Amino acid sequence: MMKIRVAVIGCGAAGLCALRHLTARPELFDAVGFEQLNNVGGTWNYTDKIGTYDNGIPVQSSMYKNLRTNLPKEVMAFPDYPFPSNLPSFVSHEVVLKYLENYCEHFNLQQYIKLETRIDKVEPIEGENQTEWKVTSTCDGTTECNKFDSVIVCNGHYAVPLLPEIPGMDKFTGTIVHSHNYRVPEEFKDQVVICLGAGSSGQDICLDIATSAKQVILSHNNTPLVTPLPSNVSQKPGISELTADSVVYKDNTVEKIDVLLLCTGYKYDFPFLDDVCKVGIMDERVTPLYKHIIHAKYPSLSFIGICKQICPFPQFQNQVQFVLSMLDKSQSLPSYEAMLVDIDRDFNERLGRGLPTRYAHHMGMAQWDYNDAIAHLGGFQTIPKVWKAMYAQVSARRKENLITYKKRQYDIVDNVLFKEKLDV
Ligand SMILES: Cc1cc2nc3c(=O)[nH]c(=O)nc-3n(C[C@H](O)[C@H](O)[C@H](O)COP(=O)(O)OP(=O)(O)OC[C@H]3O[C@@H](n4cnc5c(N)ncnc54)[C@H](O)[C@@H]3O)c2cc1C
Ligand SMILES: NC(=O)c1ccc[n+]([C@@H]2O[C@H](COP(=O)([O-])OP(=O)(O)OC[C@H]3O[C@@H](n4cnc5c(N)ncnc54)[C@H](OP(=O)(O)O)[C@@H]3O)[C@@H](O)[C@H]2O)c1
Ligand SMILES: *[C@@H]1O[C@H](CO)[C@@H](O)[C@H](O)[C@H]1NC(C)=O
Ligand SMILES: *[C@@H]1O[C@H](CO)[C@@H](O)[C@H](O)[C@H]1NC(C)=O
Ligand SMILES: *[C@@H]1O[C@H](CO)[C@@H](O)[C@H](O)[C@H]1NC(C)=O
Numbered sequence: 001m002m003k004i005r006v007a008v009i010g011c012g013a014a015g016l017c018a019l020r021h022l023t024a025r026p027e028l029f030d031a032v033g034f035e036q037l038n039n040v041g042g043t044w045n046y047t048d049k050i051g052t053y054d055n056g057i058p059v060q061s062s063m064y065k066n067l068r069t070n071l072p073k074e075v076m077a078f079p080d081y082p083f084p085s086n087l088p089s090f091v092s093h094e095v096v097l098k099y100l101e102n103y104c105e106h107f108n109l110q111q112y113i114k115l116e117t118r119i120d121k122v123e124p125i126e127g128e129n130q131t132e133w134k135v136t137s138t139c140d141g142t143t144e145c146n147k148f149d150s151v152i153v154c155n156g157h158y159a160v161p162l163l164p165e166i167p168g169m170d171k172f173t174g175t176i177v178h179s180h181n182y183r184v185p186e187e188f189k190d191q192v193v194i195c196l197g198a199g200s201s202g203q204d205i206c207l208d209i210a211t212s213a214k215q216v217i218l219s220h221n222n223t224p225l226v227t228p229l230p231s232n233v234s235q236k237p238g239i240s241e242l243t244a245d246s247v248v249y250k251d252n253t254v255e256k257i258d259v260l261l262l263c264t265g266y267k268y269d270f271p272f273l274d275d276v277c278k279v280g281i282m283d284e285r286v287t288p289l290y291k292h293i294i295h296a297k298y299p300s301l302s303f304i305g306i307c308k309q310i311c312p313f314p315q316f317q318n319q320v321q322f323v324l325s326m327l328d329k330s331q332s333l334p335s336y337e338a339m340l341v342d343i344d345r346d347f348n349e350r351l352g353r354g355l356p357t358r359y360a361h362h363m364g365m366a367q368w369d370y371n372d373a374i375a376h377l378g379g380f381q382t383i384p385k386v387w388k389a390m391y392a393q394v395s396a397r398r399k400e401n402l403i404t405y406k407k408r409q410y411d412i413v414d415n416v417l418f419k420e421k422l423d424v
Contacts, residue, residue, distance in 0.1 A: 011035035012042020015154035036118035168242035185212035202263035285360035325378035
């Protein structure tokens with residue numbers, strides 16, 4: 001039998017996970033991972049640089065120097081590869097990068113990875129019986145084309161800033177920075193800084209900057225967080241306007257500020273997908289993706305890691321296994337029409353709950369039923385229930401106290417139970 005040739009684009013956590021499962025079945029799959037940088041790990045490779053790396057590639061990492069994980073390593077891990085047990089639950093970005101490098105080494109993935117090889121273009125070649133993929137890549141100035149039976153897109157979606165349009169932004173004479181380019185709190189010594197947006201970035205960076213800034217304001221459109229905050233951090237509503245040196249909040253109060261730090265999130269971007277792939281991005285909704293993974297029109301084109309507000313590595317593992325269960329034909333996909341109906345149903349259900357289009361791939365606690373659902377469809381093991389239980393506990397702890405939640409230590413006891421203690 002002819003092997004199924006699979007191209008994996010990107011070797012961050014998602015791409016490594018795809019390669020780990022593809023290369024476990026060498027009799028069936030012939031896999032190649034393409035990574036534009038000279039190392040694996042994606043966003044977990046912290047760099048002091050902003051803008052571009054020395055080779056001109058835009059900086060992929062959105063890590064800052066003092067970042068620690070906002071999930072305990074016990075649930076952050078791929079379920080088949082735990083972090084070392086001697087570490088605290090909330091680890092630094094260096095530890096996560098090392099973990100991913102170890103995962104790569106443990107499963108012998110290096111031999112399948114082409115480093116410093118950038119994917120420029122992906123185009124379908126529609127044949128009589130099946131679609132093939134023409135994949136164009138560049139390494140060291142040399143461009144080549146290869147054919148694959150399937151392409152798995154794992155290029156991440158936290159590298160291209162989503163910049164809001166705020167009236168008066170062009171008149172503001174202070175500093176405007178996006179969280180993608182935030183590195184160290186010392187940059188803002190003795191300044192008045194607004195962190196706009198209270199997602200994970202806004203919530204975490206406001207605390208980091210408070211160690212050095214004069215005053216930090218977490219400005220956002222949600223109901224105020226009820227957590228304790230350092231004395232020099234306060235909350236304000238979102239911004240309605242900027243002037244030369246001040247901000248006007250939505251409650252019409254005005255404040256003089258030095259820095260506007262945009263913690264406003266990121267954009268999906270697949271610059272290498274040719275238009276004929278017909279992948280749409282509308283207000284941060286990627287279409288037409290069945291179960292947020294499989295292109296309904298071209299099912300041999302799939303995407304790992306599209307969802308937001310999740311426990312990423314475990315979900316990547318399920319999504320990869322789902323894709324493989326379709327590629328190896330152990331399971332079959334619904335018809336094109338039935339997939340479109342399912343996509344619409346999922347999206348309309350969100351709109352029905354009052355969510356905006358940009359929440360099309362948000363999961364939160366719904367991720368666990370979703371993970372189980374794709375496991376059932378793909379015919380593989382579900383993630384143990386203890387993952388959901390620990391994730392829920394940590395989410396609640398984070399909500400009640402943003403300052404102290406990373407001080408706790410978690411342990412998995414069995415498939416259902418976990419232990420929690422205050423670290424000393
Ligand atoms: C600031 C920050 C903090 C986070 N904290 C946590 C946390 O505490 N816990 C957690 O579980 N998750 C966290 N995450 C989520 C994180 O995104 C995921 O954990 C995970 O690393 C995503 O992996 P990925 O492979 O999808 O994307 P990435 O890590 O972005 O990897 C994508 C890779 O694709 C490569 N690539 C892109 N385009 C091309 C191309 N054209 N050709 C070749 N290669 C290409 C890139 O170079 C990169 O190496 C955080 C994210 C950010 C931004
Ligand atoms: N380990 C850590 O501690 C840590 C730290 C930082 C980031 N992260 C991770 O990094 C990823 C990205 O997180 P993120 O926070 O950068 O992005 P995000 O989750 O998309 O959050 C962006 C936030 O900005 C808000 N926003 C956008 N435009 C706005 C505007 N004009 N005014 C006010 N608010 C606005 C959004 O509001 P809406 O909800 O209304 O769209 C949203 O709440 C996540 O996976 C996260 O877990 C982890
Ligand atoms: C991080 O990425 C840069 C740019 O690709 C690379 O030079 C460096 O070696 C990487 N760091 C680690 C620790 O892998
Ligand atoms: C397509 O499938 C049919 C029926 O199996 C076969 O006869 C034909 O040769 C195939 N075409 C190509 C281009 O492989
Ligand atoms: C802000 O508060 C934090 C925590 O209470 C403190 O460590 C820091 O020194 C304060 N910054 C200034 C400039 O006062």
